[in-house]
Structure formats: C-alpha cells, structure tokens
Amino acid sequence: xxxxxxxxxxxxxxxxxxxxxxxxxxxxxxxxxxxxxxxxxxxxxxxxxxxxxxxxxxxxxxxxxxxxxxxxxxxxxxxxxxxxxxxxxxxxxxxxxxxxxxxxxxxxxxxxxxxxxxxxxxxxxxxxxxxxxxxxxxxxxxxxxxxxxxxxxxxxxxxxxxxxxxxxxxxxxxxxxxxxxxxxxxxxxxxxxxxxxxxxxxxxxxxxxxxxxxxxxxxxxxxxxxxxxxxxxxxxxxxxxxxxxxxxxxxxxxxxxxxxxxxxxxxxxxxxxxxxxxxxxxxxxxxxxxxxxxxxxxxxxxxxxxxxxxxxxxxxxxxxxxxxxxxxxxxxxxxxxxxxxxxxxxxxxxxxxxxxxxxxxxxxxxxxxxxxxxxxxxxxxxxxxxxxxxxxxxxxxxxxxxxxxxxxxxxxxxxxxxx
Amino acid sequence: xxxxxxxxxxxxxxxxxxxxxxxxxxxxxxxxxxxxxxxxxxxxxxxxxxxxxxxxxxxxxxxxxxxxxxxxxxxxxxxxxxxxxxxxxxxxxxxxxxxxxxxxxxxxxxxxxxxxxxxxxxxxxxxxxxxxxxxxxxxxxxxxxxxxxxxxxxxxxxxxxxxxxxxxxxxxxxxxxxxxxxxxxxxxxxxxxxxxxxxxxxxxxxxxxxxxxxxxxxxxxxxxxxxxxxxxxxxxxxxxxxxxxxxxxxxxxxxxxxxxxxxxxxxxxxxxxxxxxxxxxxxxxxxxxxxxxxxxxxxxxxxxxxxxxxxxxxxxxxxxxxxxxxxxxxxxxxxxxxxxxxxxxxxxxxxxxxxxxxxxxxxxxxxxxxxxxxxxxxxxxxxxxxxxxxxxxxxxxxxxxxxxxxxxxxxxxxxxxxxxxxxxxxxxxxxxxxxxxxxxxx
Numbered sequence: 001x002x003x004x005x006x007x008x009x010x011x012x013x014x015x016x017x018x019x020x021x022x023x024x025x026x027x028x029x030x031x032x033x034x035x036x037x038x039x040x041x042x043x044x045x046x047x048x049x050x051x052x053x054x055x056x057x058x059x060x061x062x063x064x065x066x067x068x069x070x071x072x073x074x075x076x077x078x079x080x081x082x083x084x085x086x087x088x089x090x091x092x093x094x095x096x097x098x099x100x101x102x103x104x105x106x107x108x109x110x111x112x113x114x115x116x117x118x119x120x121x122x123x124x125x126x127x128x129x130x131x132x133x134x135x136x137x138x139x140x141x142x143x144x145x146x147x148x149x150x151x152x153x154x155x156x157x158x159x160x161x162x163x164x165x166x167x168x169x170x171x172x173x174x175x176x177x178x179x180x181x182x183x184x185x186x187x188x189x190x191x192x193x194x195x196x197x198x199x200x201x202x203x204x205x206x207x208x209x210x211x212x213x214x215x216x217x218x219x220x221x222x223x224x225x226x227x228x229x230x231x232x233x234x235x236x237x238x239x240x241x242x243x244x245x246x247x248x249x250x251x252x253x254x255x256x257x258x259x260x261x262x263x264x265x266x267x268x269x270x271x272x273x274x275x276x277x278x279x280x281x282x283x284x285x286x287x288x289x290x291x292x293x294x295x296x297x298x299x300x301x302x303x304x305x306x307x308x309x310x311x312x313x314x315x316x317x318x319x320x321x322x323x324x325x326x327x328x329x330x331x332x333x334x335x336x337x338x339x340x341x342x343x344x345x346x347x348x349x350x351x352x353x354x355x356x357x358x359x360x361x362x363x364x365x366x367x368x369x370x371x372x373x374x375x376x377x378x379x380x381x382x383x384x385x386x387x388x389x390x391x392x393x394x395x396x397x398x399x400x401x402x403x404x405x406x407x408x409x410x411x412x413x414x415x416x417x418x419x
Numbered sequence: 420x421x422x423x424x425x426x427x428x429x430x431x432x433x434x435x436x437x438x439x440x441x442x443x444x445x446x447x448x449x450x451x452x453x454x455x456x457x458x459x460x461x462x463x464x465x466x467x468x469x470x471x472x473x474x475x476x477x478x479x480x481x482x483x484x485x486x487x488x489x490x491x492x493x494x495x496x497x498x499x500x501x502x503x504x505x506x507x508x509x510x511x512x513x514x515x516x517x518x519x520x521x522x523x524x525x526x527x528x529x530x531x532x533x534x535x536x537x538x539x540x541x542x543x544x545x546x547x548x549x550x551x552x553x554x555x556x557x558x559x560x561x562x563x564x565x566x567x568x569x570x571x572x573x574x575x576x577x578x579x580x581x582x583x584x585x586x587x588x589x590x591x592x593x594x595x596x597x598x599x600x601x602x603x604x605x606x607x608x609x610x611x612x613x614x615x616x617x618x619x620x621x622x623x624x625x626x627x628x629x630x631x632x633x634x635x636x637x638x639x640x641x642x643x644x645x646x647x648x649x650x651x652x653x654x655x656x657x658x659x660x661x662x663x664x665x666x667x668x669x670x671x672x673x674x675x676x677x678x679x680x681x682x683x684x685x686x687x688x689x690x691x692x693x694x695x696x697x698x699x700x701x702x703x704x705x706x707x708x709x710x711x712x713x714x715x716x717x718x719x720x721x722x723x724x725x726x727x728x729x730x731x732x733x734x735x736x737x738x739x740x741x742x743x744x745x746x747x748x749x750x751x752x753x754x755x756x757x758x759x760x761x762x763x764x765x766x767x768x769x770x771x772x773x774x775x776x777x778x779x780x781x782x783x784x785x786x787x788x789x790x791x792x793x794x795x796x797x798x799x800x801x802x803x804x805x806x807x808x809x810x811x812x813x814x815x816x817x818x819x820x821x822x823x824x825x826x827x828x829x830x831x832x833x834x835x836x837x838x839x840x841x842x843x844x845x846x847x848x849x850x851x852x853x854x855x856x857x858x859x860x861x
C-alpha cells in the first residue's frame with residue numbers, strides 16, 4: 001500500500017508529457033506487488049502442460065511415463081472417446097470451422113437446433129438454449145428473467161458463475177447458509193412480498209462434493225410459491241440411474257423448473273452450456289439473454305461432439321452405473337487411511353488439507369508418483385480451506401484407484417498430513 | 420402489470436399446498452406477457468436455420484437457392500440467374516467472417532488434426548488439468564501477432580471482457596468507458612469495483628473532462644472498442660492515446676471487429692492508427708475473422724497476463740478451449756501472418772458497397788469499416804426488408820432493440836474479403852429494389 005502512495009505522490013508531481021510512461025510503470029509496480037502477494041500466500045497457480053489427449057492416462061511435459069489423471073471433470077471418459085472425436089470430425093467437415101456470428105444473426109445451423117432438441121429430450125423439458133459455456137448460461141439467466149419485483153434466493157456456496165449472474169440482475173437478493181433448510185425457509189418467508197421467487201442452487205457443489213437436498217428445497221418452494229433452479233454441471237451425465245442428474249437422483253424431475261448445465265464436463269468436455277426448462281422461458285432467453293445475443297454461436301465441432309456424447313449416454317446406462325462403486329472404493333480407503341474427505345456419494349472427493357502450500361507441495365509429490373492432482377486454494381476455495389480435489393471417473397480402474405490411494409498415503413506421511 | 424397484480428393477489432390467498440403449481444403458472448403468465456410485448460414492439464428475433472458451412476454463400480432451410488416466382492426480378496438479377504442462383508446458394512452479408520476463414524480448407528484441416536491429436540475436450544479449467552501444449556503455443560502466437568509480451572485465452576472475448584476489469588482494478592482506480600462500448604465491456608465494468616466514468620461516444624472533450632475528474636484515483640484505464648460493432652465507426656486512438664499520455668492513463672481496446680483486417684497487415688486499429696506502442700491492453704476474439712469458431716483473449720504486459728491467470732473469474736471457473744478450436748485459430752493466424760493479400764482486398768470492396776449505397780439514397784453509418792449499417796429506424800421495416808432481401812438471395816437481418824437503441828433499427832451489412840464485386844453489386848441492387856418496395860427510398 002505504501003509503495004502505491006509514494007508512486008501516486010510522484011505521479012502528481014511529474015510533468016504531464018511523461019505521464020504515459022509513468023502510467024505503465026505504475027501499472028507494472030501495482031501488478032508485481034499483487035503477484036508477490038499471491039506467491040507469498042502460497043496460492044500461486046502453476047499450469048502443468050499436457051502433451052496428450054485428455055483421459056484417465058495423460059502425458060505431461062517434463063514428466064516421463066503415463067500419468068494417472070485424477071482431477072478432470074471427464075466423469076464418463078468421453079473427452080477422448082473415439083466416437084465422440086469422430087462426430088467432431090464429421091461436423092467440422094460438414095458444417096465448417098466456425099459460424100463467425102451470434103445465433104440470431106446468421107449463426108444457427110441445423111446442428112444447433114438438433115442439439116437443443118436433444119438436450120430438452122434428455123432432461124425431459126420443453127425446450128433448451130445453447131450458450132458458449134454454462135458460465136454464460138448462468139450469467140444470462142437471472143438478468144433476463146427477473147425484475148426488481150422479484151427475488152432470488154441463493155445458496156452461499158453456489159458456483160462463482162451463479163454469483164456473478166445474480167450480481168448482474170435487478171431482483172432482490174437473498175442468500176441462505178449452505179444447505180441450511182431452516183435458513184432457506186426463513187428467507188422464503190421474508191420474500192413473500194415479492195412477485196416471483198426463484199431458489200437457486202448447485203445440484204452438486206463443485207468444491208465440496210455434497211449434493212443439494214432437492215426434495216426439501218422443492219417442498220419448501222411448493223409451500224412458499226417459489227420456482228427452483230438447479231445448476232447441474234457436476235451431475236449431468238452421471239448422477240441418477242440414467243445420468244439425468246440430481247433431479248432424477250432425488251425423484252424431483254417434475255418439480256425443478258429450470259436447469260443449467262454444461263457440455264464441457266461429462267458430455268465430451270469440449271465446451272458449451274445450456275438452459276433447459278419451460279418453452280416460454282427459453283424463448284425469452286433467446287430474445288434477451290446478453291451472453292446469448294452478444295457472443296458467438298457454438299462451433300460445429302463442439303456441437304457434433306456433444307451430440308454424440310448425449311447419444312452414447314441415452315443408449316446405455318452401463319458406464320454410469322460403474323461409477324458409484326468406484327467412488328465408494330476411493331472414499332472408503334482414504335477415510336480408513338486417516339484422511340478427511342468431504343461430501344458423501346459424489347465422485348468429487350475433496351481431500352482436506354487446510355494450508356495452501358501443503359496442498360500444492362503434496363500435489364507436486366503425487367505427480368512424481370505418477371498421479372496428476374492439484375492443490376485448490378484461494379480464491380477458488382476459502383482461505384485456510386485448501387484441499388486436493390480428486391475426481392473419480394467411470395474409466396478409472398480399481399487398480400488406478402488403489403494406486404492413487406497408496407500415493408496419497410505415502411505423500412501424506414512425508415508431509416505430516418497423516419499421523 | 421395489472422395481470423401480475425391480480426395473479427399476486429390470487430396467490431396470497433391460495434392454500435400453500437397448491438403454490439408450486441401456482442408459481443409455475445405465474446411464471447408462464449409473466450413470460451407470455453413479456454414475449455407478447457417483444458412481438459408487439461416488432462423487435463422479435465427469429466433464427467433462420469443454415470444447413471451448410473458458414474461462408475459467403477450459404478444454404479438456408481426452407482429457402483431455395485434463388486428468388487421466388489412472385490418476386491420482381493430486375494434485368495441484372497435475371498442475367499445472373501442460371502449461374503449464380505441455382506448453383507451457389509444465398510449470399511451472406513451479415514457474418515463476422517471478414518476474411519472468409521470460417522470454412523477455409525486449411526483451417527478446417529488444422530481443426531481435424533487437433534481433434535485427432537488432442538482429443539474432443541479438456542473437461543477442465545486451465546489451471547487444473549486443462550492446459551495442453553496447443554494452448555501455450557496459441558497464446559505465444561497471439562502475443563507475437565500483436566507484438567505484446569504475453570496473452571491469455573478465454574472461452575470468448577465476452578469472457579475476456581468480463582474477467583479483465585474486476586481482476587485488474589480496485590476501488591482506488593478508475594475506468595473511463597465510451598458510452599457505446601460493446602455489451603460485454605459494459606457488463607465487465609459493472610462487475611468491477613473501480614470508479615466508473617462514461618464519456619460520450621467518441622467525444623474527446625468529454626473524455627478529457629472525465630480524465631481530469633479522475634486524477635484523484637490511483638490507476639486510470641480508458642476503455643474503448645477499436646471498431647464499434649453497430650455503427651461501423653473507429654475509435655480516434657491517436658487522440659485517446661494522447662489524452663491518456665497527458666493525464667496518466669492506460670488504454671484498453673477491444674479489437675473484435677478489427678483483428679485480422681484493419682491496418683496494413685491486419686493487426687488492428689492500433690496498427691491502422693500507428694499507436695501500437697501506446698495501447699496497453701488488447702482484448703480480441705478468435706470467433707470472428709480468425710476462423711470464427713470460438714475463443715477470446717487478452718494480450719498485454721506479462722505481469723497483467725500473469726495476474727489474470729491467477730484472478731480472472733471466467734478464466735478460473737470455465738473450461739479450457741477445445742483442441743479443435745485452438746487448432747483452427749492457430750492456422751488462421753498462420754495464414755494471416757504469411758500474407759497480407761487477402762486483407763488488402765477489403766478496403767476497395769468496402770468502398771464499392773458504401774459508395775453505391777449512398778448514391779442510391781441510403782444512409783450508411785461509419786466510414787472505412789466493412790461494417791456498413793444501413794439505417795432504417797423502424798424495427799418492423801428493418802425486419803420486413805431483410806425478409807424480402809432473403810427472397811432475392813441476399814441474407815441480411817434487421818437489428819433492433821436491445822441490440823441497438825429503440826427507433827434506431829438498421830440492417831447491418833458486413834463486407835468480407837471473399838465477396839466478389841459482383842456479389843456486392845447484387846446486394847446493392849437488391850437493397851434498391853426492396854427499399855423502393857417498402858418506401859425506404861424515394
């Protein structure tokens with residue numbers, strides 16, 4: 001801070017002609033200070049460079065051998081599935097590299113309409129609208145739908161993109177404590193004075209691996225005249241008997257009004273997001289949602305990959321059904337070894353470590369043992385709540401999982417994270 | 420509004436058990452009212468479905484290659500009939516496909532190779548396990564292209580704009596923004612905590628006054644589109660940089676409608692106006708001239724890019740760019756860096772269209788930019804004229820609220836380097852016919 005004040009005092013005095021150079025110099029000074037603070041806090045994020053396709057086994061620049069990847073959202077292993085890749089190749093050939101257009105200008109190809117219809121069918125909703133990402137779907141929904149007459153009630157640990165989307169809207173904003181149904185009920189009562197009420201929650205919380213109690217949420221919504229919105233990014237494709245998500249898992253498909261989800265995780269991992277729900281809502285989003293109106297239409301290759309991923313999922317449940325047992329295997333063994341793993345039945349398994357540097361150093365030593373995981377620290381998770389977030393995939397074998405646990409135990413002992 | 424009040428009164432009285440159904444019914448009522456209002460205002464956006472690749476010639480679902488039998492055909496159009504209409508589809512005059520690269524065979528081939536080598540997707544943000552060598556190479560290439568120190572990829576330039584201001588600026592700082600900047604810049608600025616100043620469109624006196632006001636803050640950042648997407652005008656960067664220099668401000672330019680085709684080598688408005696070393700930060704897109712698939716970026720000083728990697732929310736919390744997209748964009752940049760020829764054809768084509776349209780009596784905004792907004796005012800007029808243009812084999816659409824201000828509806832024509840002179844002449848002819856038909860021309 002003091003460095004900034006000195007610089008500022010210096011600037012006020014400098015002749016105007018030299019101020020361009022000073023502004024840039026000042027910027028560099030400010031930036032270096034920020035970067036130093038991040039390093040000092042131990043929350044610096046380094047990017048390892050992968051030289052292969054994404055998958056359960058990858059190659060990492062500077063590290064010999066195949067590495068087991070335990071931190072991708074590649075829940076079903078579709079990010080390098082040959083049929084998904086083939087569908088992408090075909091779409092590139094038929095529909096070209098890109099649209100160079102938003103949807104409403106000249107960016108809608110038949111491949112987009114088909115994919116939206118398929119998504120709606122998959123979720124058993126009336127209609128669906130594509131976005132460049134679910135980040136954008138969340139950014140677009142609240143502002144387009146809600147007015148100052150309305151209210152949105154949001155779990156405090158919702159994804160960053162939902163928080164940003166709500167910040168951009170003009171409704172009255174209520175926040176309830178994470179999964180706290182008594183607090184939600186109190187806020188719903190407060191919110192009776194508004195026109196529409198929309199409860200917004202992640203289906204599965206990405207940093208904690210816990211699942212929203214949708215049955216209770218839908219029950220409260222019914223009592224207090226509210227609609228329910230669920231972000232299913234960490235559920236679509238693998239939660240529920242047929243991978244339809246948390247609404248299927250908890251038997252509330254007909255009570256959840258709006259779903260946002262992604263094509264960039266389990267469903268092929270390329271990119272893209274969507275909203276699915278009542279047809280007039282989707283129509284309104286096409287007319288009003290800013291990230292839809294002002295951003296590019298989905299590239300054909302991405303639409304092709306996602307479409308094939310959905311086909312594979314709708315043809316067969318087999319791959320989904322292998323996941324529960326694998327998730328339990330990892331959780332059971334890690335707990336037996338003495339680690340704290342958050343959540344319950346979700347393939348997201350956050351191994352809690354607390355200190356950011358500890359998480360980061362342990363992740364580096366895991367890599368030396370052929371296991372790719374990384375430390376999660378601020379601002380992605382709260383300060384002092386650093387963790388290594390493991391994600392189990394349907395294409396991990398039991399041997400893979402056992403190797404991962406063994407490496408954790410070795411590295412945990414090495415760093416004193418285990419007794 | 421009264422319908423909403425009745426519903427609300429009804430809801431307060433309803434037994435609690437029935438309120439779920441009522442909430443949904445209420446939602447449907449609210450939505451239908453909104454949709455009806457949009458239709459009533461004439462600003463409804465319909466999406467025509469394209470069944471081919473994007474390009475200067477496309478196929479549109481439900482539209483045959485040429486005009487319908489009930490349409491008047493000028494002698495000029497008739498003479499083109501056999502060759503042009505029934506073999507080559509509809510002429511597209513409203514894509515951001517400025518260089519025609521969205522269906523360039525080498526760009527597609529690069530996408531195919533990247534898919535094969537690097538797979539369908541990363542299923543990961545960049546910092547977790549989403550960085551492949553293809554991403555690092557592309558970022559280095561972008562920085563080299565713009566002659567900046569470093570670059571960072573985002574899923575879109577919309578996201579690059581959303582991420583920049585909040586990550587860089589604090590409540591000690593100020594951002595000064597042209598009032599007609601792109602929606603994504605406006606949203607990005609809304610999300611940041613700096614003091615916000617707005618200056619009248621291209622008004623340098625107003626910018627100067629705001630810069631003086633902003634002297635009390637720590638950092639000052641002037642933010643402007645390089646080329647304005649709805650008006651086709653170009654920011655006066657020389658004056659902006661001069662003022663920035665005088666008043667100790669940094670300059671940020673969004674180059675989405677400039678990268679690839681403005682300036683002698685397509686580097687953008689900074690090259691065009693000779694201020695490459697005075698513009699600090701550039702955001703731009705891979706989703707327009709550079710292959711049209713998707714992706715955006717920020718390029719500028721290395722410590723800025725490093726900070727964005729650590730702090731920018733759309734970067735930290737959204738997926739890494741799919742390999743096919745990175746491959747296509749990389750090849751598009753290669754093509755551009757190899758040769759200026761395609762860029763250089765654009766100025767003459769743009770001038771041809773503008774000159775002929777003005778001579779015919781149309782008002783076309785902007786000056787030298789391939790974005791040529793044909794001003795019509797009324798939203799329905801723009802929409803109906805666009806439909807009649809389609810019947811004549813020209814794909815354009817009407818732009819209305821909220822994309823442009825109310826009563827300022829237009830048809831935004833975009834000239835591409837791969838339009839021929841004949842294409843441009845056909846487009847003008849169709850505008851003249853349709854304009855007369857609708858009373859938009861005397």
